[in-house]
Each structure stands twice: as structure tokens, then as C-alpha cells.
Amino acid sequence: MTKPQQDAGDGRAARWRGQREKRRSEFVERALVAIDEEGPDVSVATMAVYAEVARTRIYRHFDDSTDLKNAVAxxxxxxxxxxxxxxxxxxxxxxxxxxxxxxxxxxxxxxxxxxxxxxxxxxxxxxxxxxxxxxxxxxxxxxxxxxxxxxxxxxxxxxxxxxxxxxxxxxxxxxxxxxxxxxxxxxxxxxxxxxxxxxxxxxxxxxxxxxxxxxxxxxxx
The missing domain is CATH 1.10.357.10 (Tetracycline Repressor, domain 2)
Structure with missing residues (x-):
């Protein structure tokens, strides 16, 4: 029988994964706007401005700049x-x-x-x-x-x-x-x-x- 603590932990992990994917998607959508308006060489810092977050916040949801750029591409x-x-x-x-x-x-x-x-x-x-x-x-x-x-x-x-x-x-x-x-x-x-x-x-x-x-x-x- 599954322990209540394990159920709670699994639920929190699933919610975090869902939230992370949602935020990744939101950042990608804002990055598309940044690229469309600023050009293909737009920096991650500029993408963060369009997303209205600090650049460091983006890396809570992406491994690094390459992960973000590949997701956008x-x-x-x-x-x-x-x-x-x-x-x-x-x-x-x-x-x-x-x-x-x-x-x-x-x-x-x-x-x-x-x-x-x-x-x-x-x-x-x-x-x-x-x-x-x-x-x-x-x-x-x-x-x-x-x-x-x-x-x-x-x-x-x-x-x-x-x-x-x-x-x-x-x-x-x-x-x-x-x-x-x-x-x-x-x-x-x-x-x-x-x-x-x-x-x-x-x-x-x-x-x-x-x-x-x-x-x-x-x-x-």
C-alpha cells in the first residue's frame, strides 16, 4: 500500500513539472515576440525583458541559454x-x-x-x-x-x-x-x-x- 507521504511527494513533483512546463512555454512565447521585433540575434537578456522577468529567473526553467534557444527554435x-x-x-x-x-x-x-x-x-x-x-x-x-x-x-x-x-x-x-x-x-x-x-x-x-x-x-x- 502506498504511503500517504509518498503520494503527497509524487503529487508535488507532478505539479512542479506541470508548472515548469507552463512557464517554459510562456517564456518561449515571449522569446518569439522578442525575436520577431528585435531580430534573430536577440540576446537572452532581451528575451527576459520581453518576459518581464529577471534573466536569472529564466534559468529556473531552462538548463542554460542553449536549452532556451533550442526550445524557441x-x-x-x-x-x-x-x-x-x-x-x-x-x-x-x-x-x-x-x-x-x-x-x-x-x-x-x-x-x-x-x-x-x-x-x-x-x-x-x-x-x-x-x-x-x-x-x-x-x-x-x-x-x-x-x-x-x-x-x-x-x-x-x-x-x-x-x-x-x-x-x-x-x-x-x-x-x-x-x-x-x-x-x-x-x-x-x-x-x-x-x-x-x-x-x-x-x-x-x-x-x-x-x-x-x-x-x-x-x-x-
């Missing part, structure tokens, strides 16, 4: 994934799918440029979000490439698409060079389609970019 990654999940789909024509995905990404990095820069500066979280998006895109492409006898091509193609969009958009948010979001969306969609089309044609399949995607088993060759 992972929250940004989660925000991105939540936004992108609905557009990683095969519903519609290829050009429409690629345009929708490119525009979603560009709209997000435009609205949250400093958060995006912050995320990209932390390799563990940046790597995690890249892998998550790559896996989703690869899973979308895999049935088609499997039907064409090239299932192992799905992941490299997904990585190529993501790498292109990421590198182009990262440069664009710092140096747009007169290119607006609509024009860049169309360029990215066209370049992405060129990669997909070339890959499909190399396996004997020809797709119409403006017609709904067929089922993988109905690919026109």
Missing part, C-alpha cells in the same frame, strides 16, 4: 510544420500543387522573416524541420515513382525540391532584388515542375502540369 519549427502540412498533398494539378506550396512557404517566411532566420541558425531544429518536410514530400512522391520502378528516387527528389525552395527564399528575404512574392512563387513553381517533369520523363511518364494528377497506377507513358 523547435517552437518555430512546429509553427512552420503546422502551416505547411495542409499543402503537401497530391490534390489538384501539378502546377497548382507546386504553386500553392511555394506561396505558402514564401508567405510564411515573409511574415515571420526573423523567426525563420533564427530557426535556420540552429542546426538541430533546422535539420529536424527539413527532415520532417522532406519525409512528407517524399511520401507524397513515392507511390508515383514506385509505379515507375524508381522508388529510391523519391527522397533525393524531395530533398532537391526543398533545398531549392529554401536556398532561393532565404536569399530573397534578405535581397529581394525587385522580385515580388507573386513572381517568385511562379518561378519556384516552374523550377520545381522542371525537376519533377524531368524525373518522370526519365522513367517514361509524361504528365500535364495543368491537369489533375492521375492515380499512380494510371500514369501515362
Amino acid at each position: 523547435r517552437r518555430v519549427a512546429a509553427m512552420m510544420l503546422l502551416e505547411y502540412a495542409p499543402v503537401i498533398t497530391v490534390d489538384g494539378a501539378p502546377h497548382a500543387i507546386l504553386t500553392r506550396a511555394a506561396r505558402t512557404h514564401l508567405d510564411w517566411v515573409t511574415e515571420h522573416a526573423n523567426l525563420y532566420r533564427y530557426l535556420m541558425s540552429f542546426s538541430p531544429a533546422a535539420g529536424e524541420v527539413r527532415r520532417a518536410i522532406s519525409t512528407a514530400v517524399s511520401d507524397m512522391l513515392h507511390p508515383y515513382l514506385d509505379a515507375l520502378g524508381a522508388p529510391t528516387t523519391a527522397t533525393p527528389l524531395a530533398n532537391a525540391l526543398i533545398g531549392m525552395v529554401e536556398s532561393v527564399s532565404a536569399e530573397w528575404i534578405d535581397r529581394p532584388g525587385g522580385t515580388d512574392v507573386g513572381a517568385l512563387t511562379e518561378q519556384l513553381a516552374a523550377w520545381a515542375w522542371a525537376l519533377v517533369d524531368t524525373t518522370m520523363r526519365s522513367r517514361g511518364a509524361v504528365l500535364d502540369p495543368d491537369s489533375p494528377l492521375p492515380a499512380p497506377g494510371d500514369l501515362r507513358t
Whole structure:
């Protein structure tokens, strides 16, 4: 039989863990505001100002500055994934799918440029979000490439698409060079389609970019 003292101790520990997680979440939310307004190089001291606490109070809930910064970066990654999940789909024509995905990404990095820069500066979280998006895109492409006898091509193609969009958009948010979001969306969609089309044609399949995607088993060759 559990002793009353043990029950009380376990209850206090659970309440402390819950309170700690709540406070961590609150600090991360205020850090997001600080980064958004002050830039990706914002210090922990500035984050503490936005949280309206002494800097030392933050370290009651985080192991160190790296723990805090990684928690913030992972929250940004989660925000991105939540936004992108609905557009990683095969519903519609290829050009429409690629345009929708490119525009979603560009709209997000435009609205949250400093958060995006912050995320990209932390390799563990940046790597995690890249892998998550790559896996989703690869899973979308895999049935088609499997039907064409090239299932192992799905992941490299997904990585190529993501790498292109990421590198182009990262440069664009710092140096747009007169290119607006609509024009860049169309360029990215066209370049992405060129990669997909070339890959499909190399396996004997020809797709119409403006017609709904067929089922993988109905690919026109």
C-alpha cells in the first residue's frame, strides 16, 4: 500500500513539472515576440525583458541559454510544420500543387522573416524541420515513382525540391532584388515542375502540369 507521504511527494513533483512546463512555454512565447521585433540575434537578456522577468529567473526553467534557444527554435519549427502540412498533398494539378506550396512557404517566411532566420541558425531544429518536410514530400512522391520502378528516387527528389525552395527564399528575404512574392512563387513553381517533369520523363511518364494528377497506377507513358 502506498504511503500517504509518498503520494503527497509524487503529487508535488507532478505539479512542479506541470508548472515548469507552463512557464517554459510562456517564456518561449515571449522569446518569439522578442525575436520577431528585435531580430534573430536577440540576446537572452532581451528575451527576459520581453518576459518581464529577471534573466536569472529564466534559468529556473531552462538548463542554460542553449536549452532556451533550442526550445524557441523547435517552437518555430512546429509553427512552420503546422502551416505547411495542409499543402503537401497530391490534390489538384501539378502546377497548382507546386504553386500553392511555394506561396505558402514564401508567405510564411515573409511574415515571420526573423523567426525563420533564427530557426535556420540552429542546426538541430533546422535539420529536424527539413527532415520532417522532406519525409512528407517524399511520401507524397513515392507511390508515383514506385509505379515507375524508381522508388529510391523519391527522397533525393524531395530533398532537391526543398533545398531549392529554401536556398532561393532565404536569399530573397534578405535581397529581394525587385522580385515580388507573386513572381517568385511562379518561378519556384516552374523550377520545381522542371525537376519533377524531368524525373518522370526519365522513367517514361509524361504528365500535364495543368491537369489533375492521375492515380499512380494510371500514369501515362
